[in-house]
Amino acid sequence: MGISVLIVGSGAREHALTWKALQSPLTTAVFCAPGNAATAAIAINTGLDATDVDGIARFVAERDIGLTVIGPEAAVAAGLADRLLEARRLVFGPTRAAGRIESSKAFAKSLMERTGVPTPGHRVFDNPAAAKDYVRGEQRAFVVKADGLAKGKGTLVPRDTEETLESIDTLMLQRTVGGAADRIVLEEKIEGREVSLMALVDGEHVLALQPACDYKRALDGDRGPNTGGMGGYSPVAAFDADDVQRAVETVLAPIVGALRDAGTPYRGCLYAGLMIGATSVQVLEFNARFGDPEAQVLLPRLETDLIALLEAAASGNLASASASWTNRASVGVVLASRGYPGTYSTGVAIDGLGTVERDVFVFHAGSAASPSGYVTAGGRVLTVVALADSLADARDRAYRNVNRIRFDGMSFRRDLAQREVETPALR
Numbered sequence: 422m423g424i425s426v427l428i429v430g431s432g433a434r435e436h437a438l439t440w441k442a443l444q445s446p447l448t449t450a451v452f453c454a455p456g457n458a459a460t461a462a463i464a465i466n467t468g469l470d471a472t473d474v475d476g477i478a479r480f481v482a483e484r485d486i487g488l489t490v491i492g493p494e495a496a497v498a499a500g501l502a503d504r505l506l507e508a509r510r511l512v513f514g515p516t517r518a519a520g521r522i523e524s525s526k527a528f529a530k531s532l533m534e535r536t537g538v539p540t541p542g543h544r545v546f547d548n549p550a551a552a553k554d555y556v557r558g559e560q561r562a563f564v565v566k567a568d569g570l571a572k573g574k575g576t577l578v579p580r581d582t583e584e585t586l587e588s589i590d591t592l593m594l595q596r597t598v599g600g601a602a603d604r605i606v607l608e609e610k611i612e613g614r615e616v617s618l619m620a621l622v623d624g625e626h627v628l629a630l631q632p633a634c635d636y637k638r639a640l641d642g643d644r645g646p647n648t649g650g651m652g653g654y655s656p657v658a659a660f661d662a663d664d665v666q667r668a669v670e671t672v673l674a675p676i677v678g679a680l681r682d683a684g685t686p687y688r689g690c691l692y693a694g695l696m697i698g699a700t701s702v703q704v705l706e707f708n709a710r711f712g713d714p715e716a717q718v719l720l721p722r723l724e725t726d727l728i729a730l731l732e733a734a735a736s737g738n739l740a741s742a743s744a745s746w747t748n749r750a751s752v753g754v755v756l757a758s759r760g761y762p763g764t765y766s767t768g769v770a771i772d773g774l775g776t777v778e779r780d781v782f783v784f785h786a787g788s789a790a791s792p793s794g795y796v797t798a799g800g801r802v803l804t805v806v807a808l809a810d811s812l813a814d815a816r817d818r819a820y821r822n823v824n825r826i827r828f829d830g831m832s833f834r835r836d837l838a839q840r841e842v843e844t845p846a847l848r
């Protein structure tokens with residue numbers, strides 16, 4: 422028997438989840454909370470905010486929703502899964518307690534320390550003066566992380582001691598991310614290539630997805646401010662199936678086991694941000710959700726029924742599940758409004774959406790429908806994802822199609838997947 426599905430969130434990640442959910446023979450209807458202009462064209466937008474826990478719980482009961490899929494971290498932290506589980510509803514996404522792996526960087530670090538998961542050394546500070554005294558004593562740079570959720574703006578990567586001191590001021594005194602930085606983590610800087618490894622987890626078992634890479638800086642060459650993500654690609658030659666298996670055994674399984682033993686089992690997508698060095702793999706962060714834009718580049722490569730997998734994870738039945746993937750590569754390019762991640766204009770007409778080639782998917786985030794077509798309505802507007810037989814071809818196809826889309830002020834990185842095409846192996 423089929424089920425109706427509710428996708429919670431409003432970004433390009435949720436557009437991709439909605440698109441994939443609609444391909445499942447198990448799905449009878451797909452609703453979005455709230456969804457966006459593009460999900461309105463393929464599914465049913467509810468108008469419910471992603472953190473409106475009462476409203477969503479009511480909707481799930483009234484419409485007898487068979488599976489709720491939580492996209493954004495804010496809905497995890499708002500306790501949406503807790504509420505739906507109390508009502509005995511199937512939900513893909515962790516409880517607030519399990520989600521602390523993302524909502525508190527200090528909690529994640531201490532969990533990694535306890536379980537022996539490799540991660541750069543760190544110190545936690547509640548007091549800016551004490552943090553600065555420590556940095557002056559060490560006379561070197563640290564990564565400065567807000568403890569709480571900060572919409573991608575809570576991690577600063579200064580180059581030297583002076584900039585580290587400024588970063589502490591920015592987060593703790595100027596309060597650029599508000600109360601999220603009342604506590605900070607100072608983390609050792611390490612070198613390498615970042616890889617995102619996500620897995621479906623059912624409280625006990627771990628089913629790794631294919632690795633992907635994302636690009637957080639706004640400008641080519643990894644320059645400029647951090648963003649919510651400017652694009653990505655999959656697969657990752659520098660992180661093969663053996664590397665994935667090792668990461669499952671040394672990173673994901675110990676964390677899932679520790680959360681289970683603590684009485685806060687993790688169900689949902691567990692995202693490990695890994696730093697791959699010449700001789701080691703270390704965990705930089707965990708997220709309690711699908712990555713954005715990782716979800717957009719991975720979902721077009723997934724051949725298995727997404728809803729069957731998410732249902733299995735939500736109901737504790739992942740033990741015998743497996744996922745199959747096309748060998749084709751994907752590259753995703755985020756098209757942003759000029760000025761993002763700072764201030765930007767909206768309401769600008771988007772042209773060319775109807776001209777993209779086959780095997781190219783345009784996932785919307787910050788767009789709105791107008792009588793004359795889509796207009797911009799946010800900082801990250803679209804993710805253009807292309808599939809092809811090689812990463813080089815996927816890259817060419819992605820950029821060829823980016824060039825078919827136009828809006829005033831459209832900005833994007835031109836170097837996505839370039840390093841992977843030029844120097845695929847790291848070791």
Ligand code: GLY
Nearest residue numbers: 635650712713714
């Ligand atoms: N791509 C990074 C994130 O989703 O947080």
